Amino acid sequence: MADNKIFIFDTTLRDGEQVPGCKLNSNEKVELALQLETLGVDIIEAGFPVSSPGDFASVNEISKVIKNATVCGLTRAVQKDIEVAAEALKYAQRPRIHTGIGTSDLHIKAKFNATQEEILQRAVQAVKWAKNFVDDVEFYAEDAGRTDNEYLARVIEAVIKAGATTVNIPDTTGYCLPHQYGEKIAYLANNVPNIDKAIISCHCHNDLGLATANSIAGIINGARQIECTINGLGERAGNTSLEEVAMIIQSHKTLGFYTNIDSKQLNPLSRTVSDVMRMPVQPNKAIVGSNAFSHSSGIHQDGFLKDALTYEIINPEEVGADSSKIVLTARSGRSALAFRFQKLGFQFTRNDVDALYNEFVKVADSKKEVSDEDLEIMAKTYATQVA
Structure with missing residues (x-):
């Protein structure tokens, strides 16, 4: 059963915070980290310690208060980054350093002006540096989605040999189609000799709206960790949405997977993140x-x-949402009108509702939504007419 657990790696505090206008202070980060731990997140990526003194302090403070989840700090494949991350994580009960480098030909040439062999050596060296400080090292192959599979497999094999315990296969630009991303994960699962020594992780972006679909394709093909954010926050069009993958796994039991996420906390935490990060949820x-x-x-x-099952596959209570809503518009029918009148305490017969419906449609055509106040006026006017 343990092999069917999907580890949830939340990067709301790191990748999610990269959204313009979503900067968090240290206290806000600590409070959200505690709520993420209560939600059941397995790994909390707390920040990028070398990027600023504030981020270093946030990772440091989060490390002090988180008891059950792994606390992770991001780095580049740079020795100073890794040393700073290790210092920021020194109080963590379960520290993880997340290091890596771009592996696609575009990144190798345009970003690093290097060769594949040079990048492979830098990847291995970064993992070795990180391994000097923590046992739990995750390696990311940036732009893996556009990396040649054979070369990617060589890099992954080498970093696992160097000590990586999780290998992150990011679709950094959100370019992959689900079958392509799934095939990439399957290729690594079948062609990296030591892949059994590490967990494969999905980190998918949403540039084409496929982040969730790609992450699910990833776990179907052998990945066992999904990197995601609350409300799908993240660079550009965002990251994989935590609430979506958690509920897909919970709803599709035939997949055979499970997570530790307490689904009843999803809506309350979504609202908290939206408020704190000042980013409305569509x-x-x-x-x-x-x-x-x-x-x-x-x-x-x-x-x-x-x-309710005719049009709802999830009970709102299951995800901590308010009860289902019947919204009255010009597209609504008599059943909904009768239901809402009954909710307001009016006991009308079917003939009454038929008569009221004609007036309702006129009102509904003149506004976007018919309110309870509108219904009460209609009901009282009708009662006066038939009295």
């Missing part, structure tokens, strides 16, 4: 959007009122 966002459990179409409302 209403139609899966799982945590304000419309995720709202129904406005008459056909949908009628089915939902007969049996």
